[in-house]
Amino acid sequence: MKKIAFVFLTAAAFFSCSQNSNSNQYLQSQIDSLQSQINNAYKPGLGEFMSDIQVHHEKLWFAGTAQNWRLADFEIHEIMEAVDDIKTYASDRPEVKNLVMLQPAIDSVNNSIQQKNVVSFERNFLTLTNTCNNCHQSVNYNFNKIKIPDTPPFSNQVFKIDSAK
Numbered sequence: 001m002k003k004i005a006f007v008f009l010t011a012a013a014f015f016s017c018s019q020n021s022n023s024n025q026y027l028q029s030q031i032d033s034l035q036s037q038i039n040n041a042y043k044p045g046l047g048e049f050m051s052d053i054q055v056h057h058e059k060l061w062f063a064g065t066a067q068n069w070r071l072a073d074f075e076i077h078e079i080m081e082a083v084d085d086i087k088t089y090a091s092d093r094p095e096v097k098n099l100v101m102l103q104p105a106i107d108s109v110n111n112s113i114q115q116k117n118v119v120s121f122e123r124n125f126l127t128l129t130n131t132c133n134n135c136h137q138s139v140n141y142n143f144n145k146i147k148i149p150d151t152p153p154f155s156n157q158v159f160k161i162d163s164a165k
C-alpha cells in the first residue's frame, strides 16, 4: 500500500511540475510575441513630428495675424503637444536635448495670444521662427531654414473669422 501511495505521489509531483513548466513555456512565448509586436510597432520619427510642427507653425501665423485668437490658441497648443510627443517618442535622438530652447519662445507667443495682442504676436512669432533655425543650426541642419510664411498652407481653410476674436 505504501509503495502504491509513493508511486502515486511521485507521479502527481511529476505531473504538476511538467504542467508548471508547460505553462511557463506558454507565458514566455506570449511575452516574446508581445515584445516583438512592441519592437515592430509603428513609431513616428523626429522628422515626422517636425513636419507636423511645420504645418502648425504656418497656420499659427495666419491665425494670429488674422486675430483669430481661438485658432491661434489651438495651433500653439498643437505645437506644444508635438514637442511633448518628441520627448516621449524620439528620446533616442541626441538632438532632442536642445528642444528646451524652444520653450521660452513658445511661451511668449502663447502670452501674446492670451493677451490678443497682434503686435507682440508678430514679434514673438519671429523669435519663435529664429529659435527653430537656431536649433537646426546647433544640430547641423542649417540647410533646413524656416521663415515667416507668405501664403496660407491650405486653400480650404478660412483664417479670418470675425466671431473668433
Ligand code: HEC
Residues within 6 Å of the ligand: 045, 046, 047, 048, 050, 051, 053, 054, 057, 095, 096, 097, 098, 099, 101, 102, 128, 129, 131, 132, 133, 135, 136, 139, 141, 144, 146
Ligand atoms: C531640437 C532642436 C530643434 C528645434 C527646436 C526645432 N527643430 Fe526642426 N528639426 C530638428 C531636427 C534634428 C530635424 C531633422 C529630423 C530628421 O532627422 O528627420 C528637424 C527637421 C525639421 C524639418 C524638416 C522636415 C522636412 O521633411 O522637411 C522641419 C520643416 C522643421 N524641423 C521645422 C521646425 C520648426 C517650424 C521648428 C520651430 C517651431 C523647429 N523645427 C524646431 C531639430 C529641431
